[in-house]
Amino acid sequence: MGVSFLSTSTLPSFLPFGSSHNPKTRYQPRYVTICCTKIKTGVTDDEEEQLRWRRRDVLKCIGVTIALESITSSGSLVETANAADLIERRQRSEFQSQIKGTLYTAIKGKPDLVPSILTLALNDALTYDKATKTGGPNGSIRFSSEISRPENKGLSEALNFIEEAKKEIDSYSKGGPISYADLIQYAAQSATKATFLASAIRKCGGNVEKGNLLYTAYGSNGQWGLFDRQFGRADTQEPDPEGRIPIWEKASVQEMKDKFSAVGLGPRQLAVLSAFIGPDQDATETLLASDPDVAPWVQKYQRSRETVSRTDYEVDLITTFTKLSTFGQKINYEAYTYPRAKIDITKLKL
Structure with a gap:
C-alpha cells in the first residue's frame, strides 16, 4: 500500500543571484x-x-x-514599524530641544543657582543602592520630607526653580508632563553647559560673542549624545530612605570615597564631580586635594580647566554625570511620544 x-x-x-529583475x-x-x-x-x-x-x-x-x-x-509591516519609530524619535528630539531652550533661558536669568542645581541632581541620583537597586535619579528629592534633610540644606530654591520650569514645559508638552526625574537631570545638564560657556567667555575677556564662538569651536557639546538618549525616567511616588547621602560639608574624604565606591564610582569620578558636591565647591576641591588617591585627578582637572578646550575635564565630567543620571533607572524610550493627528481627507481641497 x-x-x-x-x-x-x-x-x-526563485531567481538566481545576479539575475536582472526589478527589486520592487x-x-x-x-x-x-x-x-x-x-x-x-x-x-x-x-x-x-x-x-x-x-x-x-x-x-x-x-x-x-x-x-x-x-x-x-511582512515587508510592509516592517516598513510601517520603522516609520513609526522614526516619528517617535523625532517627537522626543523636538521635545528635548524645547526643554533645553526653556532651561537655558531660565538659568541665564538666575546664574547664581547653577551650583545648587548641580547638587540637587547629584543628591537625587546618589540615593541609589546597588544591593537593592532602589533610589537613584527618580525625582524623590521633590518630596518635602526629603528636600528638608540636612544633606539637602540650601537646595529648596533650586527645587523651586525646577517647579517653575516644569509648569512652563508641561504647558507645551504634547506627550504628557515631564517627570521630575528627567527634568532635574536636564536642568543639571543645562547648568553644566552654562558653566562651560561662562568659562569660554571669561577666556575671551568677557566678550560674549567671542566666548560663544570659542565654545562652539572647542567645546564639548557633542559629548552629550549618550546622556540625551537616556530620556524617559519615571518618578518615584515616595521619598528615598534616609542616610544614603552624606552631609557633604561635614563629610571626610574617606566618607565621600566610600559613598562613591558604594555606587560604583571611584576617586577619578569624585574629583571630576567636585563642582556638584556641597555648598562650597572650592572648599570641597581643596579637601579632596589632600587625599593621595584623589589628588592626582584633582590636579589633572585643574590643569585641564586652564587650557582653551578643557577637553579632559569636560569629557570626563559629562561621562560621569551621564552614568550617575541613570543609576537604577529603566528608561522608557517611548516616553513623551504621542499619536499623530489624523487628517480628514474629506476636508482636503484638491
Whole structure:
C-alpha cells in the first residue's frame, strides 16, 4: 500500500543571484500539484520506507515555502514599524530641544543657582543602592520630607526653580508632563553647559560673542549624545530612605570615597564631580586635594580647566554625570511620544 499526496501549494519562483529583475516586484508564485490519494503498489518494505522519507522532504519544502511567503508579505509591516519609530524619535528630539531652550533661558536669568542645581541632581541620583537597586535619579528629592534633610540644606530654591520650569514645559508638552526625574537631570545638564560657556567667555575677556564662538569651536557639546538618549525616567511616588547621602560639608574624604565606591564610582569620578558636591565647591576641591588617591585627578582637572578646550575635564565630567543620571533607572524610550493627528481627507481641497 502506498500513499501519494494531492494538494495545491504555492511555491515562489526563485531567481538566481545576479539575475536582472526589478527589486520592487514581488516574486510571482508557481503552482505545483502534489497527489494525496491512496494507491496500491507492489513495492517492498524497504522501498515503502524510502517513499516515506521522500514524502517528509516534500512536506519540509512546503513548510519552507510558507515561511518564505510570510517573510515576503511582512515587508510592509516592517516598513510601517520603522516609520513609526522614526516619528517617535523625532517627537522626543523636538521635545528635548524645547526643554533645553526653556532651561537655558531660565538659568541665564538666575546664574547664581547653577551650583545648587548641580547638587540637587547629584543628591537625587546618589540615593541609589546597588544591593537593592532602589533610589537613584527618580525625582524623590521633590518630596518635602526629603528636600528638608540636612544633606539637602540650601537646595529648596533650586527645587523651586525646577517647579517653575516644569509648569512652563508641561504647558507645551504634547506627550504628557515631564517627570521630575528627567527634568532635574536636564536642568543639571543645562547648568553644566552654562558653566562651560561662562568659562569660554571669561577666556575671551568677557566678550560674549567671542566666548560663544570659542565654545562652539572647542567645546564639548557633542559629548552629550549618550546622556540625551537616556530620556524617559519615571518618578518615584515616595521619598528615598534616609542616610544614603552624606552631609557633604561635614563629610571626610574617606566618607565621600566610600559613598562613591558604594555606587560604583571611584576617586577619578569624585574629583571630576567636585563642582556638584556641597555648598562650597572650592572648599570641597581643596579637601579632596589632600587625599593621595584623589589628588592626582584633582590636579589633572585643574590643569585641564586652564587650557582653551578643557577637553579632559569636560569629557570626563559629562561621562560621569551621564552614568550617575541613570543609576537604577529603566528608561522608557517611548516616553513623551504621542499619536499623530489624523487628517480628514474629506476636508482636503484638491
